[in-house]
Amino acid sequence: MTKEEILRLDRRHVWHPCTQEKDHEALPPIPIARGDGAYLYDFDGKGYIDGVSSWWVNLFGHNHPRLNRALSKQAGKVAHHIFAGFTHEPAATLAARLCELAPPGLEKVFFTDNGSAAVEAALKMSFQYWRQTGQGEKTRFVSITEAYHGETLGALSVGGCGLYKDIYQPLLLDGFQVQGPDCFRCPYGCERESCNAECFAAMEEVVAEHHRQIAAVIIEPLIQCAAGMRIYPPIYLKKLRELCDRWRIHYIADEIAVGFGRTGRLFANEHAGVSPDLLCLSKGITGGYMPLSVVLTRQEMYDAFYDDYATLKAFLHSHSYSGNPLACALACEVLNIFTEEKILEKMVPKMAILASQKHRFEALPQVGEFRQLGLVGAIELVRDKVGKTPYPWQERRGYAVYRKALEKGALLRPLGNVVYFMPPLTIEKADLSRLVDIAYEAIVEVTAD
Template identity: 55%
Template sequence: MQNSKIIQRDLSVLWHPCTQMKDHETLPLIPIRRGEGVWLEDFDGKRYIDAISSWWVNLFGHANPRINAAVRDQLETLEHVILAGFSHEPVIQLSERLINITPPDLTHCFYADNGSAGIEVALKMSFHYWRNQGLPQKTKFVTLQDSYHGETLGTLAVGDVALYKETYAPLLMQSLVAPSPAGCYADPGETYEDYARRQFESMAALLEKQGDEIAAVIVEPLVQCAGGMRMYHPIYLTLLRQACDQYNVHLIADEMAVGFGRTGTMFACEQANITPDFLCLSKGLTGGYLPMAVVLTSNKIYQAFYDDYTTLKAFLHSHSYTGNPLACRAALATLDIFEQDNVIENNRKLAHVMDEATRPLQDHPHIGEVRQQGMILAMEMVKDKKKRQGYPWQERRGLQVYQYALKKGALLRPLGNVIYLMPPYVITPEQIRQLVEIAQAGIDTI
């Protein structure tokens, strides 16, 4: 039994993320020896379908030969170099290609080490822009109910996860919170679009009242992922872009999780036909290989920092591994696959399979809603469907489904009582149906 030895070694030295470590007294840790495609294999040879893309990062499967080859080739040339005062071909080429495929008028790329750091860049850049423009009073940020943008202090401050906000409240700047447009909150018979329009009225009133002191609004376009995979209609983004322009406020689009084909288009903002002032990308950027984030912004914002050194207008932010060549090559190989393999169209076919496979669950007495946006599908478990009454969080129903799924060879890590699928794009229709069967059986078991 190889697993038990690895687990013993792990628990003696490691503190795992997003984990109450005492759980592992009864909940076995799963040590992974290798990955291939959608599969993860432990040290005892048991395999698991990675239904959540290893925290939403993996796009084209584990140990993808084409991405492997690109990273291997780069290793022989340049592993890393400081990006202050120096440059290299992979980061230039990646920036050119990102500017070419993202919404129009995004002209410059600023790199960071991970998703949270990327959001910090956008927040600081927005604030600093207004300071350079002689508007230092614009210091506030607006976020949405149920939002999540990361776990550094700045990103926690613009999130709306109650546990985090309550725990770290004394350390956080105050942000403004607008009601969520997520359609799961709509009245019976009300469409997602109607609800989004109705909820936008609160955002519009907030911007009208406090626009003079607001630097930016930050949103996760179309899907509030860590907030429970809550989804909303793109009309909200269209209206928000118009209002931000009207009240002279930046729009930050956090596409860390929803970018690179997850929602049915390459970037979620495309479905509202908008360009944000800051587009933040990470996770799938490198195909799930290496940590890297990028913030794309406009020439207008870039020019607000472009001046003689003595004006002290330069943007103040840096990371040691900014624009790492290995990560850039992984990202370039990922973009090659998008270009060469008709990925977006194939994803739409897979999304249709996900929809068909879960239709019977829409009438399940303990599933309040099955919701889907492209390659993201969520099933929210409830105690009482008619009353929309959820299970008490203390019962940890999602965890029970997670444990059941592991026994059946699937990684279905829940978000509270929400069971979701966000698989690598190399998954097959048969594997999707298998995951849905496992999820349903797990829900029925508890």
């Protein structure tokens, strides 16, 4: 098909995710012809550096030879089969390898098929665990402000981004939303690098008062991604682990976005040296090839569901594509690539390139902060640097940066006033530098007034 034919059909029949479709009147979607490494190419051969790993899923670049081979090899055996009553080598291998690599104490893997589904499963599992261990009053969940855990109703209930959630409020679960860390505008006047997570007091207060009703606390470890790559220190997670232990509450870590190397470690919890009770993983798990997600948990959780059928204690949660063999085969290959190709070691100089940008970006009058963890970097645009006043959201400065960057050959997808980088971990250093330069130029042009 020509790009015009694709666009005609698209305009007529497709409803794109997370998009005001009317924006396509001015800027139609770009038909992509192929991908190669960190680049996506359109039908005119123009390349775009995928600065956001296509919604944070791509780990090792597009059209990856090893992942392509793993996919077709598994397709030649079996693409999909029911995962209740049957199993297969890629799922069994993947489960075992994840348990080896994950923070200690996580020994069981429940398969789901996208990030939100993993969050739903983790919430339900926690809830049911307490019912089946004689503490049925523990029915509510704690999350933090600006949290993002997906778009399904349970996941939205524990989310904190008004933009996605507010309209659905009447449909949502009644939980506790605690003021979370906000290091850029820290109300305690502390620095991210040296603080003692003074802001954790808000969490302590709510949990101490309501622990009898609380099943779990759910959090995105170290980076609240959708909130604008809000980075907070590991001490917050250490305190959270202690608090959950003290009051017998589950700690659910949503590493759907930050897992698989994004923060410089395989899992973000490693920075804090803590293990959650439930760990949700997705996105990078297949290198960005297929939808797959998992919930890792402890033996004790599993045991609370293990009984004669007639007790009705089983976890009766399933998705048609749970444990899909193609996706699991890809995920096994992703783990092979991590170790065999020393991905985490090779990220170090690229992390240094990002770190070296701090002074450059912060010298701009409209940049409030450049923050970074691992291969995630974020630039927060402000209307007034001293007061850290944000640009009004209606001005859509981030969207203007998106459009400028596209012209210049980069895919950035700012979150409100936050322009960020979350490129494939294998991006070439020269491409990373180019990506950063494009963002710089775009920001200068968009904030010139």
